[in-house]
Amino acid sequence: MVIKGFKGLAAAGMLLLGACGIAYQSPSVNPLGGGDTKVRVLRITPESAIVANRAGYAPKELPSIFFNTAGGGAVQPGGGAAPAPVVDYQNRPSSMQTRVPPAPNEGPYRIGVGDVLLLATPQIGSTVEQLTGLLAAANSRQGYTVQDDGAIAIPHVGRVPVSGSTLEEAENTLFQRLVETDIEPTFSLEVAEFNSKKVSIGGAVQNPSVAPITLTPLYLDEALAAAGGVNAADLDYASVRIYRDGTIYQIPLDALYSNRSLARVQLTDGDVVFVDTAYELDRAQAYFEERIRLAEFRQGARIAALNELNAEVGLRRGALGEARDNYMTRLELDSVDRDYVYLTGEVDSQARYALPFGRTASLADALYENGGVPTQTGNVREIYVLRGSPDPREFGAITAWQLDGRDAASFLLATRFEMRPNDVIFVAEQPVTRWSRVISQITPSLVTYAASAASN
Structure with a gap:
């Protein structure tokens, strides 16, 4: 009876709630x-x-400030005129000694500041072009100069440090950066211009010049040939002097031409080669000092320019950081559409x-x-x-x-x-x-x- 009563009560209650419009x-x-x-x-x-x-x-899209980088252009090193050489006549000795520089202990070529790297990536064409072979082996090729901070700046990738790396190490570094930025890591990398390692050739040569050191070793006879050859009529006291790391080495020309091993002396970065047609050591010394002072002057200008670049990059980075912080604050305050x-x-x-x-x-x-x-x-x-x-x-x-x-x-x-x-x-x-x-x-x-x- 209680159950039936409750059911009746529930039914009555639901009817009552429905009648009252409550549901x-x-x-x-x-x-x-x-x-x-x-x-x-x-x-x-x-x-x-x-x-x-x-x-x-x-x-x-996010504002462009989230995609911009502080960046920085290439540092333009300064330079100046070389000092005038000092010439002071000296009496000729009875004979000339041969002092050969030691063979440099160099491994694979290491990329340096000023080198130009050529990055080649596959071009994407239509299927018809690919089938007809119009795009066979076609690559998009772009050169990038190694700047004074040792990096190359690649759009959408950023600055990739390569200075001091071998070509293989640079390829590995670039491969990792492309993977991190979700870019297809299919590319080839080569050195298009060798500007970081040089040998200066002066004195009695046809065309005093600067010879770059490339992937292959540079030898003395090749450096002299690159300068147009020796311009000396009297070989008795003519010599080739090589300045390296504070030491002057000397190879008489007649010994150079008669001994093949002397012609294949390997040169290294920073060597200064001077050909004397007479025994004028002060003249060679003045030439060496000229190259040293010029290198020091340019290095100082590079350092000053790099400091200026770092200051500019710091200002840009600060401005970008402030702009991004302001945007994030607006985002938190719900004032961004x-x-x-x-x-x-x-x-x-x-x-x-x-x-x-x-x-x-x-x-x-x-x-x-x-x-x-x-x-x-x-x-x-x-x-x-x-x-x-x-x-x-x-x-x-x-x-x-x-x-x-x-x-x-x-x-x-x-x-x-x-x-x-x-x-x-x-x-x-x-x-x-x-x-x-x-x-x-x-x-x-x-x-x-x-x-x-x-x-x-």
């Missing part, structure tokens, strides 16, 4: 729409996801999801950024993306893209379904959840109604 309301997607709203429900399938993703959308997606219904938290800069976001990104779908209360069968028509004349036309998540594999589609600004993600509640909430809300009213009826 539990929960949101849902109504395909029939309501009023001026027209809702079209479409299942999310691989094909329909492609159709939905065709909706035009250009993600907002952003695109949002809104989450409602049975989601972990009712929220808005800011679409990222520079790329599109998927349904899975928006859902799981906010905790996903609570499986106890959310109906995984009814996950909707509500998208209005872009035509303002069709404001009430809404497409509800439905994801049925009963099969877990369906959530893979959520990673491919792209979001658009002002999309609304709605997750319906479980039927049992709706009934549980109805019971929890009407039970206090039934108890009050039963108590009132009992008292009467």
